[in-house]
Each structure stands twice: as C-alpha cells, then as structure tokens.
Amino acid sequence: MTFELLLIDDDEGLTELLGNFLSNQGYRVLAANDGKEGVRFFFEHNPALVLLDVTMPQRDGWGVLERIREMSEVPVIMLTARGEEENILRGFDLGADDYVVKPFSFAQLAARIGAVLNRADSSLANLETQLIQGDIKIDIPSKRVWRDNKLIHLTPTEYKLLVALVRKTGEIVTLEELVKEAWGEKYKDEIGYVRRYVWHLRKKIEPDPETPRYIHNERGFGYRFLPPEVQSPG
Amino acid sequence: MNGISNLKRDSVPTNYLRRVNSIRFVLPVLLFTVVVVYETQEHWIKTGRFGFELVSEIIFFGILGPLAVFVAFSYVLDLLKTLETARQEAENLNHNLEFLVEERTTALETKNLELAKAITELHQLDKMKSDFVSLVSHELRAPLTNLNGALELALQNLDQIPEQTQRILTLMSQESSRLTLFVRNLLDMSQLEAGKLTLNVGPVAVLPLLTRAVETVLSNTTRPIKWETPSDLPPAWADEIYLEEVIRNLLTNADKYTPPRSALNLAVSINAEVMEISITDYGPGIPLDLQEKVFNQFYRQENGDKISSRGWGLGLFFARALTEAQSGQLALMSPVHESSQFPGTRFTISMPLAEKETDDV
Numbered sequence: 001m002t003f004e005l006l007l008i009d010d011d012e013g014l015t016e017l018l019g020n021f022l023s024n025q026g027y028r029v030l031a032a033n034d035g036k037e038g039v040r041f042f043f044e045h046n047p048a049l050v051l052l053d054v055t056m057p058q059r060d061g062w063g064v065l066e067r068i069r070e071m072s073e074v075p076v077i078m079l080t081a082r083g084e085e086e087n088i089l090r091g092f093d094l095g096a097d098d099y100v101v102k103p104f105s106f107a108q109l110a111a112r113i114g115a116v117l118n119r120a121d122s123s124l125a126n127l128e129t130q131l132i133q134g135d136i137k138i139d140i141p142s143k144r145v146w147r148d149n150k151l152i153h154l155t156p157t158e159y160k161l162l163v164a165l166v167r168k169t170g171e172i173v174t175l176e177e178l179v180k181e182a183w184g185e186k187y188k189d190e191i192g193y194v195r196r197y198v199w200h201l202r203k204k205i206e207p208d209p210e211t212p213r214y215i216h217n218e219r220g221f222g223y224r225f226l227p228p229e230v231q232s233p234g
Numbered sequence: 235m236n237g238i239s240n241l242k243r244d245s246v247p248t249n250y251l252r253r254v255n256s257i258r259f260v261l262p263v264l265l266f267t268v269v270v271v272y273e274t275q276e277h278w279i280k281t282g283r284f285g286f287e288l289v290s291e292i293i294f295f296g297i298l299g300p301l302a303v304f305v306a307f308s309y310v311l312d313l314l315k316t317l318e319t320a321r322q323e324a325e326n327l328n329h330n331l332e333f334l335v336e337e338r339t340t341a342l343e344t345k346n347l348e349l350a351k352a353i354t355e356l357h358q359l360d361k362m363k364s365d366f367v368s369l370v371s372h373e374l375r376a377p378l379t380n381l382n383g384a385l386e387l388a389l390q391n392l393d394q395i396p397e398q399t400q401r402i403l404t405l406m407s408q409e410s411s412r413l414t415l416f417v418r419n420l421l422d423m424s425q426l427e428a429g430k431l432t433l434n435v436g437p438v439a440v441l442p443l444l445t446r447a448v449e450t451v452l453s454n455t456t457r458p459i460k461w462e463t464p465s466d467l468p469p470a471w472a473d474e475i476y477l478e479e480v481i482r483n484l485l486t487n488a489d490k491y492t493p494p495r496s497a498l499n500l501a502v503s504i505n506a507e508v509m510e511i512s513i514t515d516y517g518p519g520i521p522l523d524l525q526e527k528v529f530n531q532f533y534r535q536e537n538g539d540k541i542s543s544r545g546w547g548l549g550l551f552f553a554r555a556l557t558e559a560q561s562g563q564l565a566l567m568s569p570v571h572e573s574s575q576f577p578g579t580r581f582t583i584s585m586p587l588a589e590k591e592t593d594d595v
Binding site for chain 1: 372375376377378379380382383384386387390414417434435436437438439441442465466467468469473474475588589590591592
C-alpha cells in the first residue's frame with residue numbers, strides 16, 4: 001500500500017528535495033507552499049500523514065493544524081525551529097503527533113514518518129510504539145512520557161529505567177536487570193547506587209514520592225511497577 | 235549655601251577688631267581728658283596753685299595710665315588679629331576642602347553617569363550580538379536542511395555515481411555536517427546566553443558517558459588511553475546530553491592539539507561531594523598568559539601551521555558556559571608533566587553529586 005503524504009512548507013527548495021527523497025522511500029508526496037493551499041490540498045486529497053512547517057506566511061502551522069484537527073485525526077508531524085520548547089509543547093497541545101527540529105536529516109524524518117504511520121494504522125499495531133499503564137503514557141518513538149496528560153521531563157537514563165519497569169508491569173525487576181536495561185550488559189559491575197537513580201525517577205513520576213503509587217520497592221529483590229488501578233484498595 | 239553663610243560669619247570678627255582698634259585710641263584720649271580736667275580742678279582751681287603736684291599727677295595718671303591702656307589694648311588687638319588670621323586660614327582651608335569635595339563629587343557623578351551609559355551601551359551591544367548570532371543561525375537552518383537533504387538524496391544511490399563525484403559529495407556531506415553542528419552550537423549558545431536553553435538535569439552515571447564520548451571522538455586514533463576511574467561511582471547531577479557534549483568537546487581539543495600518538499589520561503574522582511572528571515594530555519601545553527584567553531568566545535589557537543586546527547573557536551567558551559549552566563565548573567592546568575617539550579594540559583570538569591536518597595520506601 002502506498003501512503004500519500006502532504007508536505008506543507010513555504011520553502012520550495014525543501015518541498016522539492018524532501019518530496020524527491022520521500023518518493024524514493026515509496027511514498028506519494030503532495031506539496032503545498034503555503035498554509036491556505038495546504039488546507040485545500042488536505043481536504044481534496046485526504047492524505048495519510050501531514051508534514052507541517054510552523055513558520056509560514058498567511059496562515060502559519062498552528063492555524064493549519066487547528067483547521068485540520070476540526071475535521072480529522074490524521075497524524076501530523078511538525079517541522080519546528082530548534083530549541084523552542086514552548087513551540088513543541090504547544091504543538092502537542094494542539095494535537096501534533098511528533099515533531100522534528102530544523103536542520104533535520106531526511107533519513108531521521110523518514111524514520112519518524114514510519115513510526116507515526118505504524119502507530120496510526122491499527123493493522124500494523126504489533127510494532128510497539130506506546131506503553132500505557134494507568135495514567136502513565138510512554139511514547140516510544142519520541143521518547144516522551146506523560147502522566148495524567150502532562151508531559152514529564154525525564155533524562156534519557158530515567159526514561160530507560162521507567163520503560164524497563166513499565167515493560168514488566170506487575171513483575172519484580174531486579175537491580176541487575178535495571179542496570180542492564182539502562183546502561184547495557186558491560187556495565188553490570190560498574191554501576192552502583194541504582195536506588196539513587198530510582199529515587200530521583202520517583203521524584204519526577206510520583207505525585208507524592210514519599211508514598212509511591214507506581215514504583216514500589218520490593219526489599220531485597222528490586223522494584224515493581226504497578227499502575228494505580230490494580231493496587232489493593234486502602 | 236555654605237558660601238553665603240561663610241561670608242556672613244567673615245564680617246562679624248572684622249567689625250569687632252575695628253571696634254577694639256577704635257577703643258585703643260579713644261579710651262586713652264578719654265582717660266587723659268578726664269585726668270586733666272579732674273587734676274586741674276583738684277590741684278589748680280581749688281588750691282590756686284600751679285605746681286609740681288599737678289604736673290606730676292597729670293604725667294602719671296593722664297599720660298602714663300592711658301599709654302599703658304593703649305599698649306595693653308594694642309597687645310590684645312595683636313592677639314585678636316593672630317587669632318582672626320588663624321581662624322580665617324582654617325575657614326579658607328575648610329572652604330577649599332568643601333569646594334574640593336564638591337568638585338570631586340561632581341566629577342564622580344559625571345563618571346558614574348558615563349559608566350552607566352557605557353554599561354547600557356555594552357548591554358545593548360551584547361544583546362545586538364546575541365540577536366545577530368540568533369538571527370544568523372536561524373537563517374542558516376533552512377538552507378542547511380536543504381543542503382543536507384540534497385546530499386542525502388544524492389548519496390542514496392552511491393553505486394550509480396562516478397567515483398570522483400562520490401568523493402566530492404562525501405566531502406561536502408562531512409563539511410555540511412560540521413557546519414550544521416556549529417550552527418546548533420551557536421544556537422544553543424545564544425539560547426544559553428538568553429537564559430532560554432532548557433536543561434534536563436538528573437542523576438548521571440559518568441563512566442558509560444565517558445566511554446561513549448571516547449568511542450565517538452577517538453575511534454580513529456591509535457593514542458593510548460589510560461583510565462583512572464574507580465568502579466561504583468555515585469551519580470553526578472547534570473544534563474546527560476550536554477555533559478557528554480562538554481566531554482566530547484574537550485576530547486576533540488585534546489585530539490586536535492596534541493601529537494597523534496601521545497597518550498591521554500582520563501580520571502574520575504570524588505572530592506568533598508564534588509565529582510571531578512579530568513582529561514590530561516601530553517601535548518605542548520598552554521602558556522600561562524593564554525590560560526584564561528582560551529575560554530574566550532571566538533578565541534583561536536594561533537599555531538595552526540604546526541598542528542591541524544579546524545574549528546570556529548566556540549569550543550571551550552561553550553564548554554565552560556554549558557558546564558556552569560549545570561552548576562559545574564571547568565578549569566585547566568598547565569604544565570602537568572615535567573617535560574619541557576610536552577608539559578601537557580589538564581582540563582577538569584567539577585560537577586555536583588546527585589542528592590542522596592532519603593528513606594527508600
């Protein structure tokens with residue numbers, strides 16, 4: 001099946017080159033050079049995914065995204081400027097699925113497109129892209145974590161520790177296993193203080209780190225992740 | 235205000251002196267007159283005799299007495315004059331001092347104003363520089379995306395391209411990646427200066443990070459690397475991505491500015507709740523007068539003819555700024571070894587340790 005992608009960016013050089021690159025990857029690419037044209041193409045062609053630049057004359061990326069979201073749940077990847085954290089958060093709030101930062105590599109963008117399309121197409125859902133346990137949601141391709149729909153800033157190590165725990169929800173994960181997952185086999189004797197890493201992870205994840213809801217210490221064994229709803233009442 | 239009150243005070247003692255001076259003459263004359271009238275009455279009119287008694291009393295009481303009064307008053311006047319001169323001198327001195335203070339205060343105020351103006355101008359210039367850097371790097375991003383993308387596209391089917399073109403394209407791709415990295419650093423730098431760089435701090439295991447940085451930067455070198463890293467290190471408190479960037483930056487410098495086969499020592503230690511990560515080379519060292527300059531923005535080492543030195547001189551400035559943004563410090567020491575040809579340089583990153591866990595529930 002050939003997916004049709006809509007690329008909306010006012011930079012004609014980019015639409016041509018990226019269009020070429022993605023065509024070579026087996027996608028059909030439609031390109032629009034301003035927001036208005038982009039919205040028109042969207043309604044005419046109903047693409048499988050939209051690549052949307054934020055900064056455009058006439059109607060900017062946010063306006064286009066809002067217009068698209070009024071009608072459709074199509075996956076949207078934003079093309080943003082570097083380091084503008086507030087833009088990224090705004091994008092997620094408005095319903096963007098992912099973002100890449102300029103200057104990005106085409107290959108990296110192609111990988112994101114593949115991941116987002118896989119996630120959107122339930123027939124391909126055997127490929128793991130999201131972990132959801134209770135109100136904790138982990139998005140694997142973008143390495144982002146939400147609790148109660150609020151984005152939580154984890155460091156790469158904290159993210160790996162959390163994923164290792166969530167993947168084995170309900171089971172005990174030993175300290176050795178956590179080291180292996182977060183740093184790799186070769187550091188199994190080098191990393192100490194695992195409890196300190198987990199303690200800091202809890203401070204970011206738990207609403208009340210003193211009485212943890214998610215990450216439970218199984219003394220002498222390791223840690224166990226439990227989503228709130230399966231915990232014994234009281 | 236002070237000048238006016240001084241003038242008023244001046245006139246009072248001068249009048250007083252003039253009065254004392256008049257009394258000095260008037261009083262003896264008055265005394266002489268009274269004595270002459272009295273003695274004439276007593277010794278001439280009453281007795282009808284003009285003789286020795288009258289003359290002697292007039293000389294004694296009428297001339298010598300007033301003369302003594304005159305001399306006494308003259309002496310007092312002289313004393314008063316000396317006092318007045320001293321007072322005036324003191325007053326003048328005081329006045330001069332006040333004038334001097336006033337003059338200096340005005341000069342200081344002018345200097346302060348000039349300084350404040352200069353500071354404002356400097357701030358404006360600095361902001362202009364940051365805005366310029368930010369603008370340039372923003373404007374460079376779009377063409378760089380396209381340039382990188384075009385090269386990616388061209389390099390997709392390498393086997394269909396003639397060998398020479400392949401080499402040219404690969405070289406272009408490398409240069410374009412270098413430029414991209416530089417623009418990223420510039421942007422991070424301007425964000426850091428504007429206080430907008432978002433750091434993601436947490437506990438960091440330094441050993442895997444150091445190993446990864448060495449594998450990335452020094453993968454093509456044959457230089458011996460000596461590790462002095464104790465196992466079971468507690469985590470540092472830092473931003474993993476940016477700490478690794480600082481370390482990579484220092485390793486790149488060490489690789490660039492030292493002889494190709496010279497050794498590198500990597501050491502990690504804990505001193506008073508601070509983690510010290512040091513990278514020591516066996517290169518030509520950094521002279522004392524350049525040791526602070528190398529941390530300046532856009533500083534470039536000038537002996538580029540001896541050792542290859544590509545880069546834009548943002549490295550150490552950015553490395554220090556990034557380290558400090560994470561509450562750490564970056565320092566250098568040179569010479570490190572006894573050799574005069576290769577005294578070497580040691581860069582030390584000091585980072586705080588991650589807070590200890592309290593009761594682990």
